[in-house]
Amino acid sequence: MDNRNKILYAGLFIVGLIAPAVVYPIFLMKALCFALFASAFNLLLGFTGLLSFGHAMFLGTAGYITGHTVKVMGFPTELGILAGVLASTVLGYLVGSLAIRRQGIYFAMITLAFSQMLYFIYLQAPFTGGEDGLQGIPRQTFLGIVNLEDDTAMYYFTYGVVVLGFWLIYRTIHSPFGQVLKAIRENEPRALSLGYDVDKYKLLAFVISCALSGLAGSTKALVFKFETLTDVHWAMSGEVVLMTLLGGLGTILGPTVGAFIVITLQNQLSHLEGWVTVITGVIFVICVLAFRRGVVGEIAALLKKA
Amino acid sequence: MKRKLISALVAGAFALAPVAMAQQKPAAGKISDGVVKIGVLTDMSGLYSDLGGQGSVVAAQMAVDDFGKTVLGAKVEVVSADHQNNAETGANRAREWFDRQQVDMITDVLNSGVGIATGKIAAEKKKLIMNVGAASTRLTNEDCNPNTIHYAYDTYALANGTGKAIVKQGGDTWFFLTADYAFGHSLESDTGNVVKANGGKVVGQVRHPLNAADFSSFLLQAQTSKAKIVGLANAGGDTINSIKAANEFGITKNQSLAGLLVFITDVHSLGLNTAQGMLLTDGFYWDMDDQNRKWSKRFFDKMKKMPSMIHAGVYSATMNYLKAIKAAGTDDAAAVVAQMKKMDVSDFFLRNGKLREDNRMIHDMYLMQVKKQSESKYPWDYYTLKATIPAAEAFQPLAASRCPQFKK
């Protein structure tokens, strides 16, 4: 990592540390979890070229499993999160193995369909609480010492988790494995002809993305202390696509920027209720037609010209 | 590289953009934050919007205006929001209201799932929920907490009223069509218990999603069961659509429908020709006596429709809340609840009303029957009073409570 990048990331890190002093911690935590979710999604879409339209199922599954293990089975927080991540990883492997069999658009539709199937299963399964959701998830403590019920303590815990997740994504992208992924995104037949087992790479990228999405979901469930069907609904899958697209596909910080923008918008416009859907749709359309590089992508292009 | 630096600044700016969201510390003193804010959390646009919705906001504001708009020197404000029948949306709104908007009490609520979720948040933040609209008995049993008052009615009262009356009339085999969430499950289970306790049998049930688009396949299952009574454990738009579909499929020729939660607004939607003869349990009827008529006319002038039990309940809850604050000298939730348990809460809505130790507000309930079109003499003249169920009988006895605090 060159010096300028080091300064950049250090600066961001510090901003994150002091942010809860000025901004409502619950809002920040929500944005951070979604930033991780979007970044994990970007690993798949921006860097491997696979559009999953059902990524919500990994967010929600991890959230439900964590919630259940912590609330009903009495797991400590760390194990609960681990359980959630494990669940979404396994689910990712199962869904990925089936979905990888088809390309492009079909891949997207298959992931969407599986996500919907899981939605209906969770709707009926007693352990999720169906429409009522899984309520009253305790945060307990971190390593038995730090009481996470306090919002500020929870913030720093969340921050740590999310930074860890980012670091993992960063390392994945800047590794030989990540290079092959980019090759697959650019030109899959050529990567195949060079001897790479493209399907294995795609599946591995998929599973990593699912695991980190699960991490975001598990943490979010603990932040809000409940988990509902909203997290497995296809609208949530669409939202993460929007965050990534808006922020900048294939950029490192893009999804984070996109997540913060979307969460802020939803927050500020919440009194408009129904119009939020319309505005989300308009942003989608504008991004696809005229703003495909996203915020970070456009800024980067501007700076290149300068 | 420069571009990374700039993007970092942009990202940082977005993170700090909502600077206006600084947390306020509550002012020391009798009234927290110097203002009494009442939040009406309801369904503004969905299948329950007629039962609560804008009418609840109007009712709350009427109470504030009638009380005098200030209490103990502090202003009283009413805010409102739409929870869209989504537990997460409702819970997040409640959390934000309590944390950042200085809301002291949330009322209406209307959806049992939202009620359970917001109740937990209120307990955590030590604020108050006066839950008028939600029905599930879980609110005073499995999910009880000292910061939720279950105000107007619950599924036990409905089961005890309508369920018992129908079984006594000869409807002893039941099939339930249940809305698949807390409210539906509660209503189905409480009514099932009443049916069995009175010598009847439950032969089957089917769950339908909230706000289902098409009831045909569910009703076919009801028809197959051959039960005498098809119990509709749902409400609002779902009940209306179930009844309409049942008529379409000719189910009503051989079986009777039991609307377990029916509001006057539903009857208005269905029309007397479809709804006539239906038995229902209600907590309020606008035309019952002069006191009700007087208040209801004021409501009608604002909303152009007669108030439901929920609208009247929200008015009563808001009024009693303000009275309790005045008498207790503070708006601290625990003190207000204690005060309400001591004081006489009876008004036009709460006849023989009393707030029990388990936060269940008890009051008289009424068994009504929908009039025939020929019997109705003027608009909204829909009900005949069949029986008054006294407060002590209408609700689940304290001895049977499943709330951990009161369980024997």
Next chain:
Amino acid sequence: MTEIFGIPLQAFLSQLLLGLVNGSFYAMLSLGLAVIFGLLNVVNFAHGTFYMLGAFGAWLTLQYLGLNYWFALVISPLAVGIVGIIIEKTMLRWLYKLDHLYGLLLTFGLALILEGMFRQQFGVSGQQYQVPDALRGATNLGFMILPNYRAWVVVASLVVCFSTWYVIERTKLGAYLRAGTENAALTQAFGVNVPRMVTLTYAFGVALAAFAGVLASPIIQINPLMGSNIIIVVFAVVVIGGMGSILGSILTGLGLGVIEGLTKVFYPEASSTVVFVIMAIVLLVRPAGLFGKEK
């Protein structure tokens, strides 16, 4: 009373009929999707929304123009078709040169916009639409009572689907369409106005969805969410059938509707997920889809 596996014949056949009705909708919608995908290479996520628009069109035609169902069957699809033309000419057109995924994303955004606007205007409770007088009531066939309107839906959709298939597979117009799908540049070189054909194909596809919407109006609650509820099942249908074949889409749609109906009789809890389970199985056994040709 005769019984099949413990279910009375009447109930069994009624659920089967309901399944066939649902299947007709799946068939019409997946047919429209297949036609649009074939020529434009765009997966029209907004397809469900056009279905919803068709239903609202019928309701609005009645409310504001005072015209009944039979007019609505013509007016609503026409109006929606015009909306389709506008969308194709102003927005979709720019995306053909890009990755197919952008088409999906654009139509997704459009679906959100339209659904959100209608939701704002009408709320989520349904609007009522009456069954037209000529089709009211039921016929007693002896072994079951057949609601007339639902029988009409099956008949109408079969007619429309097979007419579409006939036009595409057996007429000159259809030949141009198929040629354009295979090789747009070459077809253009032969003098066929391919861009116009593309626009009209999109319009036709969405008009077909709108027609399905009008047919659905008297049966289900017309509400802004009806499109998104059905579109994802239609996607699964399309993956199972494979989008290569027109006939395949029709048959798969009908077949899955019937299977769903049967599931409701014997194992209702699984009825909402059975289509997806079948999709998983098909993916394992025959990834290209039952009738598909891998591109």
